[in-house]
Amino acid sequence: MSLINRRQLLARSGGAFGSLALSWMLANDRLLARDKDDPFGPRPAHFAPSAKQVIFLFMYGGPSHIDLFDPKPELDKWHGKEIPVFRKEDAFMGKTKPYAMKSPFAFSKCGEAGIEISDQYPQLAKHADEMCVIRSLHCESNNHGPALFQMQSGSIMSGHPTIGSWANYGLGSECDELPGFVVMMDYQGAPVNGAMNWSSGFLPAKYQAVPLRSTGEPIAYLRPPAGVSSSRQRGQLDLIAKWNQQYAAANPDDDELEDRIAAYELAYRMQSRAPEAVDLSQETKRVHTAYGLDNKVTAHFGRNCLLARRLVERGVRFVQLYSGGNEGPRAWDAHDDLETNHRLHCAETDRPIAALLSDLKQRGMLDETLVLWGGEFGRTPTAEGGKGRDHHARGFTMWMAGGGVKGGKIYGATDEFGYHAVEQPTSVPDLHATILHLLGLDHEKLTYRFQGRDYRLTDVSGNVIHDILA
Amino acid sequence: MVTAVHGGALYLNRPRIMRMTEIPKPQQFTNIGQHSLVPTQSLVLMNDEFVAEQAEHFARRVVSQAGADREAQVAWAMRIALGRGPPDESRITQAVVFLESQRQRMIDEGSSPDAATDKALADFCRVLINLSEFVYVD
Numbered sequence: 001m002s003l004i005n006r007r008q009l010l011a012r013s014g015g016a017f018g019s020l021a022l023s024w025m026l027a028n029d030r031l032l033a034r035d036k037d038d039p040f041g042p043r044p045a046h047f048a049p050s051a052k053q054v055i056f057l058f059m060y061g062g063p064s065h066i067d068l069f070d071p072k073p074e075l076d077k078w079h080g081k082e083i084p085v086f087r088k089e090d091a092f093m094g095k096t097k098p099y100a101m102k103s104p105f106a107f108s109k110c111g112e113a114g115i116e117i118s119d120q121y122p123q124l125a126k127h128a129d130e131m132c133v134i135r136s137l138h139c140e141s142n143n144h145g146p147a148l149f150q151m152q153s154g155s156i157m158s159g160h161p162t163i164g165s166w167a168n169y170g171l172g173s174e175c176d177e178l179p180g181f182v183v184m185m186d187y188q189g190a191p192v193n194g195a196m197n198w199s200s201g202f203l204p205a206k207y208q209a210v211p212l213r214s215t216g217e218p219i220a221y222l223r224p225p226a227g228v229s230s231s232r233q234r235g236q237l238d239l240i241a242k243w244n245q246q247y248a249a250a251n252p253d254d255d256e257l258e259d260r261i262a263a264y265e266l267a268y269r270m271q272s273r274a275p276e277a278v279d280l281s282q283e284t285k286r287v288h289t290a291y292g293l294d295n296k297v298t299a300h301f302g303r304n305c306l307l308a309r310r311l312v313e314r315g316v317r318f319v320q321l322y323s324g325g326n327e328g329p330r331a332w333d334a335h336d337d338l339e340t341n342h343r344l345h346c347a348e349t350d351r352p353i354a355a356l357l358s359d360l361k362q363r364g365m366l367d368e369t370l371v372l373w374g375g376e377f378g379r380t381p382t383a384e385g386g387k388g389r390d391h392h393a394r395g396f397t398m399w400m401a402g403g404g405v406k407g408g409k410i411y412g413a414t415d416e417f418g419y420h421a422v423e424q425p426t427s428v429p430d431l432h433a434t435i436l437h438l439l440g441l442d443h444e445k446l447t448y449r450f451q452g453r454d455y456r457l458t459d460v461s462g463n464v465i466h467d468i469l470a
Numbered sequence: 471m472v473t474a475v476h477g478g479a480l481y482l483n484r485p486r487i488m489r490m491t492e493i494p495k496p497q498q499f500t501n502i503g504q505h506s507l508v509p510t511q512s513l514v515l516m517n518d519e520f521v522a523e524q525a526e527h528f529a530r531r532v533v534s535q536a537g538a539d540r541e542a543q544v545a546w547a548m549r550i551a552l553g554r555g556p557p558d559e560s561r562i563t564q565a566v567v568f569l570e571s572q573r574q575r576m577i578d579e580g581s582s583p584d585a586a587t588d589k590a591l592a593d594f595c596r597v598l599i600n601l602s603e604f605v606y607v608d
Contacts, residue, residue, distance in 0.1 A: 205507040221513035225522045232575050236597050239568045244602045257602050267512035
């Protein structure tokens with residue numbers, strides 16, 4: 001690159017303004033100890049963060065807010081009747097009706113705060129006082145692909161960097177030997193859009209997520225081939241690095257070449273650290289049981305939640321876990337039979353999520369780890385066919401815990417049918433601005449120049465939700 | 471690394487080495503192929519047995535075509551792998567230094583001198599397969 005990049009600028013002028021404005025960060029000896037030229041190394045936040053890392057529990061397919069966290073007794077009264085707020089153009093499927101469908105699940109008030117949670121999440125319900133439930137989200141598409149793009153990257157179009165990439169671009173990685181952004185998929189497979197869900201878009205390629213495998217060894221090829229010693233491999237890598245650098249220098253406009261060198265170095269370091277990080281046999285039987293690893297239904301998501309805890313413990317910045325994969329009923333996409341679908345996916349995730357929150361809390365990590373639960377949209381209060389619900393973008397729920405958000409808090413509301421977000425409506429950019437804020441990043445200042453303009457995760461909107469900050 | 475062009479029928483049962491790459495999905499059309507660059511892909515080219523085998527085959531071919539002279543081996547191998555010979559003398563020097571130091575490592579680790587020479591050349595071929603210049607299409 002012929003132009004000076006942000007990192008070089010900070011490194012060169014660090015003595016001038018870094019020591020004043022960012023003196024609190026200098027207490028972080030890890031930051032000082034790191035090589036300034038390490039492309040994955042940590043970078044100072046804009047202000048003191050409350051969350052160091054994020055675990056995003058992504059319920060792919062569109063979990064139903066009105067059956068899980070946003071109860072609507074009015075739907076019982078209106079069951080089978082046309083509700084006045086329904087608009088045909090909001091429905092994704094032609095067979096979606098304007099008639100209300102009551103929830104098959106019961107709710108109870110949980111914790112001291114009395115947050116209402118569905119009986120399908122009995123273990124999670126015990127953490128109500130740690131949860132901040134945002135009931136007023138809305139997004140810009142009721143189609144999985146674009147809605148996923150928006151929830152991940154702020155834009156319903158492909159090609160934009162996803163939030164984990166922005167977090168790592170803004171803050172760098174706290175860990176030398178593991179990637180800063182990791183995703184884990186459901187056993188059913190990847191969500192639609194595949195790797196674009198964790199792409200770095202137009203940010204340098206090194207900020208994209210490393211996917212861990214959903215079965216077997218989480219990372220393939222972690223060991224050199226039989227008979228190849230570490231020093232022999234180091235010899236190969238030194239020549240690869242040297243010649244790749246010469247090649248990158250001769251092709252200065254292709255920043256991916258530099259990122260590729262960094263990817264090799266990280267891969268080499270991962271060989272030493274990652275096997276330990278992903279080795280669940282180091283956890284006690286009690287921990288395995290708590291996460292549900294001994295139960296067929298919870299084993300998969302439990303494994304991923306436990307891996308997530310081990311990864312953030314070792315400094316991984318952003319971990320995203322998917323519940324639900326592929327499409328249709330294999331995800332939370334309950335078009336045909338909401339009750340059966342959500343019973344299954346709640347059963348798969350309830351115990352693992354509860355165990356994750358308990359475990360983080362017990363280890364003193366919940367305060368600095370933001371746990372985020374949600375999907376790309378919610379589901380219609382009206383029936384699709386007889387027993388299903390359609391995609392719904394006008395109002396839905398997500399919740400957060402830890403990382404500097406208020407516990408036992410409900411923020412915003414949908415109307416009496418759960419259709420429109422009416423109180424304190426929260427856009428996806430509002431959500432993104434808040435997540436970045438918790439990480440110590442000002443969403444208006446975290447920019448990247450691309451095609452002649454400065455891009456943000458929140459583009460030209462987004463307001464931090466100050467009401468939910470602890 | 472990037473996108474394999476010929477995914478085709480292999481989509482559901484991909485060979486091990488292809489599972490870390492993005493491949494086109496037959497059921498989806500797209501204006502641009504999915505693209506990724508992550509350390510786990512580097513691990514494939516570093517550690518996969520198939521890549522190791524191919525490097526050994528390549529090394530045998532180098533000896534049969536270029537003879538025993540190291541400089542000739544380096545020049546020939548680079549021309550086959552990269553479509554061009556070494557850009558300058560320094561590359562040849564660096565490669566020869568590499569061959570000698572890898573050979574010495576293998577002898578230290580207990581290989582016979584002849585086996586060490588073969589392994590060092592296979593290692594050089596493996597380096598070529600791992601180069602950006604090999605992996606990327608300009």
